[in-house]
Amino acid sequence: xxxxxxxxxxxxxxxxxxxxxxxxxxxxxxxxxxxxxxxxxxxxxxxxxxxxxxxxxxxxxxxxxxxxxxxxxxxxxxxxxxxxxxxxxxxxxxxxxxxxxxxxxxxxxxxxxxxxxxxxxxxxxxxxxxxxxxxxxxxxxxxxxxxxxxxxxxxxxxxxxxxxxxxxxxxxxxxxxxxxxxxxxxxxxxxxxxxxxxxxxxxxxxxxxxxxxxxxxxxxxxxxxxxxxxxxxxxxxxxxxxxxxxxxxxxxxxxxxxxxxxxxxxxxxxxxxxxxxxxxxxxxxxxxxxxxxxxxxxxxxxxxxxxxxxxxxxxxxxxxxxxxxxxxxxxxxxxxxxxxxxxxxxxxxxxxxxxxxxxxxxxxxxxxxxxxxxxxxxxxxxxxxxxxxxxxxxxxxxxxxxxxxxxxxxxxxxxxxxxxxxxxxxxxxxxxxxxxxxxxxxxxxxxxxxxxxxxxxxx
Amino acid sequence: xxxxxxxxxxxxxxxxxxxxxxxxxxxxxxxxxxxxxxxxxxxxxxxxxxxxxxxxxxxxxxxxxxxxxxxxxxxxxxxxxxxxxxxxxxxxxxxxxxxxxxxxxxxxxxxxxxxxxxxxxxxxxxxxxxxxxxxxxxxxxxxxxxxxxxxxxxxxxxxxxxxxxxxxxxxxxxxxxxxxxxxxxxxxxxxxxxxxxxxxxxxxxxxxxxxxxxxxxxxxxxxxxxxxxxxxxxxxxxxxxxxxxxxxxxxxxxxxxxxxxxxxxxxxxxxxxxxxxxxxxxxxxxxxxxxxxxxxxxxxxxxxxxxxxxxxxxxxxxxxxxxxxxxxxxxxxxxxxxxxxxxxxxxxxxxxxxxxxxxxxxxxxxxxxxxxxxxxxxxxxxxxxxxxxxxxxxxxxxxxxxxxxxxxxxxxxxxxxxxxxxxxxxxx
Numbered sequence: 067x068x069x070x071x072x073x074x075x076x077x078x079x080x081x082x083x084x085x086x087x088x089x090x091x092x093x094x095x096x097x098x099x100x101x102x103x104x105x106x107x108x109x110x111x112x113x114x115x116x117x118x119x120x121x122x123x124x125x126x127x128x129x130x131x132x133x134x135x136x137x138x139x140x141x142x143x144x145x146x147x148x149x150x151x152x153x154x155x156x157x158x159x160x161x162x163x164x165x166x167x168x169x170x171x172x173x174x175x176x177x178x179x180x181x182x183x184x185x186x187x188x189x190x191x192x193x194x195x196x197x198x199x200x201x202x203x204x205x206x207x208x209x210x211x212x213x214x215x216x217x218x219x220x221x222x223x224x225x226x227x228x229x230x231x232x233x234x235x236x237x238x239x240x241x242x243x244x245x246x247x248x249x250x251x252x253x254x255x256x257x258x259x260x261x262x263x264x265x266x267x268x269x270x271x272x273x274x275x276x277x278x279x280x281x282x283x284x285x286x287x288x289x290x291x292x293x294x295x296x297x298x299x300x301x302x303x304x305x306x307x308x309x310x311x312x313x314x315x316x317x318x319x320x321x322x323x324x325x326x327x328x329x330x331x332x333x334x335x336x337x338x339x340x341x342x343x344x345x346x347x348x349x350x351x352x353x354x355x356x357x358x359x360x361x362x363x364x365x366x367x368x369x370x371x372x373x374x375x376x377x378x379x380x381x382x383x384x385x386x387x388x389x390x391x392x393x394x395x396x397x398x399x400x401x402x403x404x405x406x407x408x409x410x411x412x413x414x415x416x417x418x419x420x421x422x423x424x425x426x427x428x429x430x431x432x433x434x435x436x437x438x439x440x441x442x443x444x445x446x447x448x449x450x451x452x453x454x455x456x457x458x459x460x461x462x463x464x465x466x467x468x469x470x471x472x473x474x475x476x477x478x479x480x481x482x483x484x485x486x487x488x489x490x491x492x493x494x495x496x497x498x499x500x501x502x503x504x505x506x507x508x509x510x511x512x513x514x515x516x517x518x519x520x521x522x523x524x525x
Numbered sequence: 526x527x528x529x530x531x532x533x534x535x536x537x538x539x540x541x542x543x544x545x546x547x548x549x550x551x552x553x554x555x556x557x558x559x560x561x562x563x564x565x566x567x568x569x570x571x572x573x574x575x576x577x578x579x580x581x582x583x584x585x586x587x588x589x590x591x592x593x594x595x596x597x598x599x600x601x602x603x604x605x606x607x608x609x610x611x612x613x614x615x616x617x618x619x620x621x622x623x624x625x626x627x628x629x630x631x632x633x634x635x636x637x638x639x640x641x642x643x644x645x646x647x648x649x650x651x652x653x654x655x656x657x658x659x660x661x662x663x664x665x666x667x668x669x670x671x672x673x674x675x676x677x678x679x680x681x682x683x684x685x686x687x688x689x690x691x692x693x694x695x696x697x698x699x700x701x702x703x704x705x706x707x708x709x710x711x712x713x714x715x716x717x718x719x720x721x722x723x724x725x726x727x728x729x730x731x732x733x734x735x736x737x738x739x740x741x742x743x744x745x746x747x748x749x750x751x752x753x754x755x756x757x758x759x760x761x762x763x764x765x766x767x768x769x770x771x772x773x774x775x776x777x778x779x780x781x782x783x784x785x786x787x788x789x790x791x792x793x794x795x796x797x798x799x800x801x802x803x804x805x806x807x808x809x810x811x812x813x814x815x816x817x818x819x820x821x822x823x824x825x826x827x828x829x830x831x832x833x834x835x836x837x838x839x840x841x842x843x844x845x846x847x848x849x850x851x852x853x854x855x856x857x858x859x860x861x862x863x864x865x866x867x868x869x870x871x872x873x874x875x876x877x878x879x880x881x882x883x884x885x886x887x888x889x890x891x892x893x894x895x896x897x898x899x900x901x902x903x904x905x906x907x908x909x910x911x912x913x914x915x916x917x918x919x920x921x922x923x924x925x926x927x928x929x930x931x932x933x934x935x936x937x938x939x940x941x942x943x944x945x946x947x948x949x950x951x952x953x
Binding site: 135234245248313314334344346420440444482 | 546559562563788791795849876880925939
């Protein structure tokens, strides 16, 4: 039976279970003289039966769909006598068997492959039948069991609510699962990378050229994985972005919070926030096709050499993107500063700007720093702008008119396209991802902590 | 301690007052300048995109008198098999030669043939397949012009000379002739909305990417909304304040600030390499975007739940409702509008996301319009990224036009979120 049909059948069973539970409760209530003589409302009896009928079966089905391919694969590969030693070779062999079983492979194939393909399709058939049989038996059996347990005194509501609460808790843990998933997936591949490239070389090496030769006799067959140029490139682009975003964002927030009339605020704030909603790929296009040529022409007219993809263009546009982020976070903390502090300063005769500079900003400083740290972590992790406008050359340079490359650019270039998952080249992307994840995590953690702690002071 | 008289103090203050007022003005000016800078950036960004992209909504077309000559076509009757073999290119070339009879010589002819799009034979085939009775007759048909011609004609408006590019002097002359006789016109570019991707700019469209975006968003919405709301309900209504729930909270806030490309790495390692789900599929894209948007949805749903006043809960509780009944029958319906606005904003973010989708292979060159969540597909932002990389000049305006479509969808979503919030906002 096909999975969608099975799924539909299960849904139907669940509906039937709900209806049966509901109507049994209703008839029991009628014979006893009213709903008040039931321990729970009929709908909870319905839900109780439906949950017994559906939940275990659906869980089984889900687990089956996740694991059956891997199990079938290991069974098929186990039955083959002379397997290739490498993982890549085994993958290729299994792909061939799969194609043969699906009838896509034309041409000659060895009898061994033939038998393996037959074995595969047979296993798949068996798995399908078994899956349908087991989940249907489970649904019908447990549904019947729940109906047998039916009695007017059954506290169905409490049992249903217990299950629902468990579901809610599981959903709340999704965030933890995601973090653990990120950590494991990235860490695992990174460890494989560090088996072939020493950690010290990765962290302190000055040369980055991840191109690995396909054959051993080619020139430059061993790539260089010194990530320092990437780190400096990332830092340079982020620094330029922050040089744009922090002063502009902060001043805009101060003006909107302290000076602007309500009307100006109502117009200017949403316009600035448009900048935050524009997709990054649009900024990338803007940076690559409008800003970068403009900067190159400007530099040439001033007698400077600028590359067509420059750190300055990427950083400038990234800074524009981050302005609303800085301004709305600073706006929040500035507004959280109590009015009494301002009134005190103004009462002593200071001008408004003096009040802002000497009282409001120092009072809001921890919050602003937290916001800026969050913005830095954003700039470090930003991908599309730098992919489109910063370039690919891993230059170790301090000139913002040169092209530089960043951690995120290298992750994208290493992983886009077809790749083999045991070469250091692709694994390097995961090591870079690990660095990125750890550094942004630390920044976020500090920033969130600072913001939260500061906010509580005035609450 | 001080032996300054009052007048001396006043003098000192007055002396400094002018500079203090200057500083005040400067400070205020800096604030205004910052806001002006931000607004200017918005204006420049939008006008740049619009000025670059508006051209893509029209497409140059050439009218030719074609003769469905059975001999040139090499077919006897119209059926699927013979249409597949028929020589429509020959028919179009013959029509071009007929229009410009003076052209001789191999290279000149080749120039002439390159006036119309290489997709023209397929258009002609579809036309004949739909109207079999045309075989053997003649009619005038509009064909899309080649992208070089298109770029040249569009640039004529800006300057007398126009952007030549790969267009030769001779070809420019033909174009001039066609323009004057009205056989070359700019028409609304329907191809842009009905076609999938193509290597030829004049045949490239955004339909496949739009459908891919739609499927991806459907998967994202179907997963992230229920899970996010459930998580928010647990954290806001049930969770005891202990280490475990603190950990969940910190985690959610941190995840909201993790770079999106890291989610792409997660998707690649887990969904593609471990679970072996199909690459380039909206299903995987949707899963990755779900994980990305979950924190946004959880945070906004919690805010919506928090806004429901405790008196509602207490009243329901007082009537004997269980905690679950309080939440599902009373609190949740009241918080729903706020949750929906949060979901729309989260979906808008997901719609504009590119980087994580590059990781799971949604950058493949895909021409066909996807029909389901497991078909290979690409999404609108990735299509923009791909086109931005193409060397043909005509792709610049198509990229900008695709950006305009993406931005208008986003603006529509965000406005609807704002309107929904305004309309359903409730003061307690």
